[in-house]
Amino acid sequence: MENTFPAYVVRKEQDGEVKAAIEQLRKEDLPNGDVTLQVQYSSVNYKDGLATIEKGGVVREYPIVPGIDLAGTVEESVSGRFAPGDRVISTGYEPGVSHFGGYSRYARLRSEWLVPLPPGLSEKEAMAIGTAGFTAALSVDALVQAGVTPEMGKILVTGATGGVGSMAVAILAKLGYEVTASTGKKDKQEQLLRDLGASHIISREEADMPAKGALGKQLWAGVVDPVGGSALAERLKQIQYGGVVAVSGLTGGTAFESTVLPFILRGIQLRGIDSVYCPMERRERLWKLLGGEWKPDRALELGIQEITWDQLPQTLGAILQGEAVGRTVVNTMEASI
Template sequence: MGIPEAFQAYVVNKDEQGFRAGVTQLGPEQLPEGDVSIQVSYSSVNYKDGLASIPDGRIVRRYPFIPGIDLAGTVVQSSHPEYEAGDHVLCTGYDLGVSHEGGFSEYARLNGDWLVKLPAGLSAKEAMGIGTAGFTAALSVHALIHNGLKPEHGPVLVTGATGGVGSFAVSILSRLGYEIVASTGKKEKEEAWLKALGAHEVISRDELPPEKPGPISAERWAGAIDPVGGERLADTLKQLKYGGSAALSGLTGGTDFPGTVYPFILRNIRLLGIDSVYCPMSVRKDVWSLLAGPWKPESVLAEGIREVGLAELPATLGQILQGQAVGRTVVSMS
């Protein structure tokens, strides 16, 4: 058993003839080296995948290339000591879909050190419904709890709450009994949805700045999950309660933020960087086990996961680049 002589994959290419992308037939010799071969069941659609599908997205490092930063499937061949044919596995992060051929393919070959065995309690479809976005949210919650956050400490702010990381953070925190204040630029449109996910209160992002300017503000948040970054991060830090932490995982609001050392010194706060790409494997396995059990984001998964095939992928990637995607989309290889 192994990789068949012909299979389908979504491939992007750029050469002297220009840029092109679409579903094509490949053979095993066109896959990269690796000690584990996988029949992919599902991948997922992320903004980074959308960028990989356009000529100036600055994600793909070489051509031709198979994008897809997430995958879940079944091992068909392995020389890695931890995996054997028949094992159900998932992969997110590392170089997958960036410099190593990714998950938009019926078969993949990769480094077994990047894999996590699919934990009991999660199907391959659910794992990809969670994907990098949900995993990043769970890492953020994990970091806050590790730094002492408890439900009785008070409200937790989630910025960019209608996005992938934000919505999963709301769902996970709700399961754990935290009071959640969800911040979004789409309050009127998405307030009911965010409350259905578990938010106690929904505020407009314009409500985040403190009433009075200054290096420190009234204590407001026991903790914060911020996949946005930018200028408003400084406002969040000013309003953290004594000993509070903010978990930062994104930069859609910008890469710079104005701030001072006062909140860190006077309130003993922490700014925690969250990296889902090269997260240590011990943490990775623990967090995926939690996502399959007590942290399973049921409220997001219950909203439904849109499923598309490889043939529908070009249109789906276009939608995510245009900001028209709603909820999570997985790509089925069956």
């Protein structure tokens, strides 16, 4: 292990201002944990952007190293689960929020936060999937477990050019579902969405168009919704009998107003998706699928941008402004500036 190594550290000044910069850390600067690993890749998520701003609302204690996702190789372990040389993934739990995360060449974590890297994935591919792809997989799994099959009809994916949305489109298309992708970037990203496997592309305005009355036409067998907000109420009105809405995000807002009618007259389900504290049994099962029959090959081939340390500030700023498309991974092995 190197004597010093680069990390992207966020600190809060005495005047309350939050500042982030690349620093050189030492082994003893790392927090407690029973597994120390060399990080090879991390990824860029909306939550990581929030961790770098004063009113982000996600960091519990400063200083913090953001990066809620990481993949690497175990260097030291006093855990019975992992040994030196094991290749592992961490998504969710505390890293990047209350525990130093993936924007560091080395990390020390608790073994119960780690998942073995599936044989079908490289570290880079795992981070291209990351929390966004894992959330997409949880959303697809909610549809599958509820009995929504490709034969039942179209699946709507909102925010389809974002991390969760693009991964959901690729996974659903691979599993044989007919996907309608909704995006606010239709003119610019229509070809990308078709390449990911979407059969139909509609604008955000079309997807959010209010339905007349308490119930609308039954348009969707299911919805993967990482956007949320008031338009969620309109989507609930348009779900087919027995359909499912899997909601995982709030970029469109946290509140919506609905009635019980879609639930009691059409028997639909509204499933909340949490990737942070998802039980380990389900977590490991879905990561194995993501390395196998659910592997989002099209998304991994088309929508992945790799950046280095010096590009982190600009990239984090872009994701906060809603300008991100697809997935971005951070190569932590590159030399720091």
